[in-house]
Amino acid sequence: MQTLKSKLFFAAWLAALGGYAPLGAAAPKHDLYLSVLLSGQGQIMGGRAPALSGVYRSTDRLKVEHVGFGHIRMFQVIGDPHSADGLYLAALNGVVHSKDRGKTWRILTGWNMTEPKGLAIDPNATDHIYAGLPDGIAVSRDRGATWARMNDGIRRSYTQTITIDRTQAGRVLAGTELGIYLTEDGARTWRLVQPTSETTYDLRQSPHDPKIFFAVTTSSGALWSEDRGRTWRPIAGVPKKHTLHNGVFDPSAARRLVLCGWDAGLLVSEDGGRTWLDRTAGLPNRQIWSVAVDPDQPGRLYASPFQQPVYVSEDFGLTWNPAFFEKATAFNLTFVPRS
Amino acid sequence: MKTLSCLALAVVFSVPLARAQPSFKGPMPDATVIVDASLRRAAYLSRVDEALIWRAAMAKPGEPKTFGLGEIVSKLARREDAAACSERLIELMKAPTGDMFWMFPVTAIYYLGRDQLTPEAKAAVREAWRAYMPLRGDTENHWAMYYSSLYLMAQQWPDEPGERWFNGKSSQENFAESRDYLLHWMELTTTIGQGEYDCTHYIGEYAIPLLHLATWARDPAMRQRGRMMLDYIFADYAVETLDGMYVGAHARTDDTTLLEKWNGFSSFFGWLLLGNCPPTVSYGGWGIYFVAAAKNYELPEVIYRIGTDRAGTYTHYERKRTRHRWRNSDVRNAPVYKTTYITKDYAVGSDQGGLLQPIQQHSWDVTWAVPDPRGVHNTIFSNQPHFSTHELMMYFSENPDFMPVTVTSQGKPTYISESKLLGGSPYEQIFQRDDTVISLCHVPAGANFEQVNGFFSKDLARIEEDASGWIFAQGGNAYIAYRPLAPYEWKPLEVGGKRLRSPHGKNGTIVQAAAVAEFKSWDDFKTAIRALPLEIRLEPTPRVAFTTLRGKKLVCAFGAAPIVDGTTFDYSGWKLFAGPYLNAEVGSGKLTITHGALERVLDFKTVTITDRVKP
Numbered sequence: 044m045q046t047l048k049s050k051l052f053f054a055a056w057l058a059a060l061g062g063y064a065p066l067g068a069a070a071p072k073h074d075l076y077l078s079v080l081l082s083g084q085g086q087i088m089g090g091r092a093p094a095l096s097g098v099y100r101s102t103d104r105l106k107v108e109h110v111g112f113g114h115i116r117m118f119q120v121i122g123d124p125h126s127a128d129g130l131y132l133a134a135l136n137g138v139v140h141s142k143d144r145g146k147t148w149r150i151l152t153g154w155n156m157t158e159p160k161g162l163a164i165d166p167n168a169t170d171h172i173y174a175g176l177p178d179g180i181a182v183s184r185d186r187g188a189t190w191a192r193m194n195d196g197i198r199r200s201y202t203q204t205i206t207i208d209r210t211q212a213g214r215v216l217a218g219t220e221l222g223i224y225l226t227e228d229g230a231r232t233w234r235l236v237q238p239t240s241e242t243t244y245d246l247r248q249s250p251h252d253p254k255i256f257f258a259v260t261t262s263s264g265a266l267w268s269e270d271r272g273r274t275w276r277p278i279a280g281v282p283k284k285h286t287l288h289n290g291v292f293d294p295s296a297a298r299r300l301v302l303c304g305w306d307a308g309l310l311v312s313e314d315g316g317r318t319w320l321d322r323t324a325g326l327p328n329r330q331i332w333s334v335a336v337d338p339d340q341p342g343r344l345y346a347s348p349f350q351q352p353v354y355v356s357e358d359f360g361l362t363w364n365p366a367f368f369e370k371a372t373a374f375n376l377t378f379v380p381r382s
Numbered sequence: 383m384k385t386l387s388c389l390a391l392a393v394v395f396s397v398p399l400a401r402a403q404p405s406f407k408g409p410m411p412d413a414t415v416i417v418d419a420s421l422r423r424a425a426y427l428s429r430v431d432e433a434l435i436w437r438a439a440m441a442k443p444g445e446p447k448t449f450g451l452g453e454i455v456s457k458l459a460r461r462e463d464a465a466a467c468s469e470r471l472i473e474l475m476k477a478p479t480g481d482m483f484w485m486f487p488v489t490a491i492y493y494l495g496r497d498q499l500t501p502e503a504k505a506a507v508r509e510a511w512r513a514y515m516p517l518r519g520d521t522e523n524h525w526a527m528y529y530s531s532l533y534l535m536a537q538q539w540p541d542e543p544g545e546r547w548f549n550g551k552s553s554q555e556n557f558a559e560s561r562d563y564l565l566h567w568m569e570l571t572t573t574i575g576q577g578e579y580d581c582t583h584y585i586g587e588y589a590i591p592l593l594h595l596a597t598w599a600r601d602p603a604m605r606q607r608g609r610m611m612l613d614y615i616f617a618d619y620a621v622e623t624l625d626g627m628y629v630g631a632h633a634r635t636d637d638t639t640l641l642e643k644w645n646g647f648s649s650f651f652g653w654l655l656l657g658n659c660p661p662t663v664s665y666g667g668w669g670i671y672f673v674a675a676a677k678n679y680e681l682p683e684v685i686y687r688i689g690t691d692r693a694g695t696y697t698h699y700e701r702k703r704t705r706h707r708w709r710n711s712d713v714r715n716a717p718v719y720k721t722t723y724i725t726k727d728y729a730v731g732s733d734q735g736g737l738l739q740p741i742q743q744h745s746w747d748v749t750w751a752v753p754d755p756r757g758v759h760n761t762i763f764s765n766q767p768h769f770s771t772h773e774l775m776m777y778f779s780e781n782p783d784f785m786p787v788t789v790t791s792q793g794k795p796t797y798i799s800e801s802k803l804l805g806g807s808p809y810e811q812i813f814q815r816d817d818t819v820i821s822l823c824h825v826p827a828g829a830n831f832e833q834v835n836g837f838f839s840k841d842l843a844r845i846e847e848d849a850s851g852w853i854f855a856q857g858g859n860a861y862i863a864y865r866p867l868a869p870y871e872w873k874p875l876e877v878g879g880k881r882l883r884s885p886h887g888k889n890g891t892i893v894q895a896a897a898v899a900e901f902k903s904w905d906d907f908k909t910a911i912r913a914l915p916l917e918i919r920l921e922p923t924p925r926v927a928f929t930t931l932r933g934k935k936l937v938c939a940f941g942a943a944p945i946v947d948g949t950t951f952d953y954s955g956w957k958l959f960a961g962p963y964l965n966a967e968v969g970s971g972k973l974t975i976t977h978g979a980l981e982r983v984l985d986f987k988t989v990t991i992t993d994r995v996k997p
Contacts, residue, residue: 084784085791088517088524089483112515112548136518136549148515149550154529154563158520158779177708177779201709201779220709242709244781261782285783305783330784349784 071339073378075101076110076120076130077353080372084350086115098132098145099367104337104355107367110145118160122379124169125186130379131172133162138174140187151187161204165229167212173230175202180217182230193230206246208271210253216272218243223258225272237275239263245289251297257316259287259302267316280319282307289334293359295341301360303331309346311360322360327351335376347373403436405429405653405661410754413625413658415691423680429654433665433673434460446470451487452670458494459674467495468503475506481517482524483668485531486591490671492538493598508546511535515548520778522577522705523587525563530591533560534598561604564595568611572971572986574715575702575958578739580618582628582635582646588615589651590672597678603989610984610991613682616655617975619648620689621698621963622722622731626652626659627760629749630722630731633702634742637796640804641837641877644755655681656689660756682993684980688963691977695725697816698961701968704738710776719953721814727751727897728860732819734953735812737768740777741794743806746819748895750858752841759839759879762855762862764891766823767831768807769798800831801873801881809887813944813951817895818930822867824923824940825887832887836866840878844904850912853882854904861901863911865892867918867926888920894931 080086081094096115099107116135123129123140132139137152138159152159152174161175174181179194180202194200201220208214213229222238223246241261249255256268258275265278265287281287287304298315301322308323309331323329330349337343344356345366352365353373405411416422438456441449441463451474454467471491478484492499492507499507518528536557544550551559570577578584592615595608622630628648639646644659650666652659654676665673700722703715718738722731732746747763771782778785789797796802809825825832838845843856853864868886875881894911901907910931917927925939937945944951958966959973966973971986983992 083791084788087792088519089481091479114515114517116517135520136515140550147545147550149544153559154525154566157518160779178706178714199709199712241782242775286781288781305781332781 069339071102071104071381073338073380075104075335075337075345076375076377076379077101077107077347077367077371077373078117078120078132078375078377079347079353079368080115080374081368081370082115083370088115100145101367104340104366111141111148116158117374118158119162119375120377120379121162121164124164124166127380127382131162131164131187133159133174138162138172138181138183138187138190151183152181152190156181156190161202161218163205163207163215165207165212165215166209168229171213171229173205173207173215173217175205175217175219177201180205180230180233194233195231196233197224197235201242203242203244204246206248206256208253209248210271214271216246216256218246218258218260223266223272223275236273237266237268239266242286244286245291247290247292249292249297250294251292257290257292257300259290259304261286265290265302265316278316281310288332291334291336293336294338295336299359301334301336301344303334303346305330305349307331309334309360320360322356325356325361325363326354333373333376335378338378345376347371347376403661403664404432406663406665408660410660411653411657413690415687416657419683422683422686425657426654426681427677429657430673430676433654433661433670437665437670437673438462441466441470446473450474451484451491455487455491455494455674456670458491458498461498464495464498465500467491467498468500471495471499471503472506475510478510478514478516482519482527482531484514485516485535486527486594487671489531489534489594489598490674493534493594494674508539511539512546512548522567523581523584526567526588526591529560529563530595532556533564533604534594536560537598537600564604564607568607568986569971570703570715571611572614572966572973572984573958573969575700575718576615576618577633577703577705577715579633579700579702579718580622580628580631580720581633582639582648584634584647585615585619585628585651586647586666586668586672590668593672593675593679597675606989606991607986609679610986610989612679613685613975613982613984613991614973616651616681617685617688617964617973618700618959619651620656620685621961622724622729623652623656623689624724624729624749625751625755626656626689627749627755628652629724629729629747631720631733631746632742632744633705633718633739635744635804636742636793637804640744641759641761641839641879642755642757643749643761644758649755652689656686658690660754682975682982684975684977684982684993687977687980688975692724692726693962693978695723696962698722698724698963699956699959701956701958705740705777707776708779710772717953717956719956723814723817725817725897727858727899728817728895730814730817730819730893730895732812732814735806735810735821737773737776737806737808739806740773741789741797741805744804745806745810746812746814746821748817748819748857748860748862748893750860752858759837759841759877760857762837762839762842762857762864762893763803764821764834764836764864764866764882764893765803765805766807766810766821766825766889767800767802767833767835768805768809769802769830773808798830800833801835801883803835803837803881811938811940813936813938815930815934815936815946816932818928818932818934818936819893820890820926820928820936820938820944821892822890822924822926822938822940823887825889827887829887833883833885834866834868834870834889834891836864836870836882836884836891837875838880838882840875842879846908848908848912852908852911854908854911856898856904859898861896861898861904861907863892863894863896863907865916867891867920867924886920888924890924890926892916892926892928896931 119133159174165171179200199220204218258266264283265281285305293299308329355366441453653661700720702718867890870884
């Protein structure tokens with residue numbers, strides 16, 4: 044523990060010198076949000092929590108502040124396109140909204156929607172919110188005031204992740220238990236575009252080329268699409284034995300990708316997914332729960348090894364240092380624009 | 383995930399050290415059936431007082447840690463020390479914790495304290511319900527606690543805006559949402575069966591919220607529904623008890639109660655409502671929140687009689703449902719078929735096998751009656767030890783790979799152990815007729831633990847391995863013939879007794895129980911069993927043809943429907959309840975409870991209770 048504290052201190056010292064967050068650089072345009080469990084594996088619902096789990100925010104990449112309520116299951120944070128102070132959460136209690144950066148909250152969904160995992164707002168129809176639920180997909184057309192289930196055509200409707208094509212309103216991809224589904228009519232109808240044997244855990248659209256999508260799964264490895272998600276092909280060289288949790292594009296390098304997963308460690312591709320380099324060395328284990336690329340600092344990567352500190356790398360995974368917490372499971376690391 | 387055993391939570395939050403608890407430590411209760419209604423009521427209220435007095439006395443002056451929510455609710459129920467309760471409550475409301483397990487205690491305290499607590503204490507409670515966001519949970523017992531509490535508090539504080547509530551919803555919104563969920567759950571349960579059925583511990587997590595609704599809901603219909611659901615759950619419990627012990631198959635139990643059948647929260651209700659067994663330690667822990675409002679409930683005589691006064695041996699059938707399946711299944715709630723055969727000396731109960739519940743399923747056993755059940759492992763059974771991410775993904779929305787190990791640190795320590803005795807298996811198929819159980823296992827190569835475990839209690843009076851292949855045993859006044867279908871070895875158990883370990887994937891168990899009184903001698907029993915026609919085949923799949931002691935010719939083959947006396951057995955007509963005491967059709971929302979001339983009909987479609995004494 045002393046060693047870890049020393050590392051954390053060293054990390055803060057480095058940061059203070061500008062190693063992690065150059066003070067002279069332009070102020071970050073995004074806040075980092077971390078959805079974490081800090082109470083260890085034994086934490087159960089109803090149990091007395093030894094640490095305050097939930098959502099943490101870092102505005103300066105040096106320190107984190109707790110935001111909102113202290114739940115052990117917070118799955119995703121996204122920004123509110125209507126307000127720089129607005130936040131949406133996918134949490135065990137439902138889809139939750141804050142209009143004041145987390146000071147107050149309102150649960151938007153009702154008793155019949157539990158444990159949303161994936162959450163997305165249509166950038167071309169910003170009143171439209173999509174939520175992936177254990178038993179389907181919920182859609183709101185009025186910023187969360189009312190919801191309807193819209194998963195017609197999806198067999199086994201467990202939905203983990205949702206991504207909206209930024210080029211077309213109502214064009215949405217959903218990662219479900221048995222594959223990737225596509226709707227082009229705002230979830231009124233869905234069609235299977237890529238079957239998988241188990242759950243698809245992450246779906247992303249390239250920030251560089253909107254035709255390109257990237258997905259990771261439980262046992263079908265990583266998948267790649269170059270036609271806006273209509274067809275997919277497997278990515279070679281990616282392990283399939285255990286769940287891959289995140290697959291992420293680097294917004295500052297068009298051909299650079301990173302993925303992470305259970306026992307898969309953290310893998311980086313510099314050539315658009317053709318080859319992969321294992322960048323787990325320097326992390327304390329290979330059970331990586333989440334990874335995020337800092338959009339404000341080229342080359343900076345955050346990763347969450349299971350029940351360890353959240354780590355940061357300034358060289359895209361070549362070297363790592365602990366950044367936040369002593370023992371965390373980060374369900375999600377995400378950057379939310381400040382405006 | 384879930385989820386936690388309420389036993390573990392009770393230890394964490396609710397249960398002070400077990401000081402002298404009269405009925406827990408004292409002699410066995412007199413199980414004489416109390417015919418006189420007023421005497422029965424008086425005995426019930428006496429037990430209520432015993433628990434309240436004990437718990438209220440746990441608070442020690444100058445020791446705030448001894449003065450928790452349980453002590454406050456006890457004192458308020460007894461209408462004592464309101465000032466001290468108020469003062470302490472203000473402190474406790476500064477740092478709420480416990481999620482839905484916090485909500486119902488505070489709800490009970492507030493309602494009991496409406497005319498006792500100081501305005502400051504009430505304000506502290508009100509503020510806590512604004513500032514503290516409890517987890518809603520992910521199981522039906524969580525939601526029962528969450529929504530019954532929210533319903534009552536929204537009722538108590540009507541017409542308040544969202545800013546006054548932890549979830550940002552107004553009083554009207556919270557009230558409507560809670561009501562809608564509760565009605566939904568009641569309809570689900572009374573038409574296709576309870577999801578977390580026949581739980582030795584979680585019975586309390588339903589009974590307590592329902593009593594609170596039955597006591598404090600202002601809407602007469604919701605109050606009535608609360609009372610009816612209490613009757614429903616207690617009738618469901620009483621009919622499958624042996625001297626207060628919950629027997630047979632359970633959706634959820636734990637490693638302790640699995641062996642020491644009495645030692646579950648359900649026995650607290652046996653003590654309180656039926657008066658025929660001791661309460662568990664600290665009156666079940668959470669039991670104090672039932673006791674605090676218990677004067678507002680009276681167990682109908684017809685249910686009391688079912689639990690305590692039986693004419694003879696009977697077979698009871700139930701249809702339940704699995705809890706919600708999220709993955710690895712095309713159905714949300716698969717049917718569960720239960721059979722329970724009960725005599726005065728023993729009970730045999732089972733489900734059909736398979737993965738019906740995650741982690742804590744118990745599929746079949748024989749339980750025998752004992753003079754005093756405390757510390758006694760009065761049961762015998764086998765299981766196919768299984769764990770898998772497949773199972774956990776089916777019932778939980780968590781990420782898969784970390785879960786099996788994580789479960790073991792969440793109050794389910796044996797989940798991934800090959801010696802586990804708790805839990806269901808997709809590779810086990812069970813059929814019961816009368817007091818015969820045939821369990822067939824077909825574990826594919828490479829699956830976790832290609833074996834069967836059998837539990838042989840330290841409290842069996844005899845165990846004899848017979849050259850015929852049968853193992854003969856006696857527990858209390860029950861003779862038990864146990865037939866492993868494949869070779870086995872014995873492993874000692876830390877808790878006493880031994881485990882039969884049969885390391886073969888194609889496997890199974892036949893058990894035939896009987897009463898000692900049915901035979902002139904032990905040798906006669908053994909001779910009778912040896913004479914029963916039996917054919918065992920393990921290849922290519924396990925198959926057993928067996929003629930039972932009761933003369934039924936059973937043919938069970940893994941993967942095929944059982945055959946009884948030449949007729950293929952069909953589950954499609956299985957009712958929600960069927961037997962001499964409880965009867966209900968699937969989809970009816972109507973339960974008929976019968977004992978002798980007494981009859982009570984609970985009709986959830988019309989929200990009516992109809993009592994009659996049959997001519």
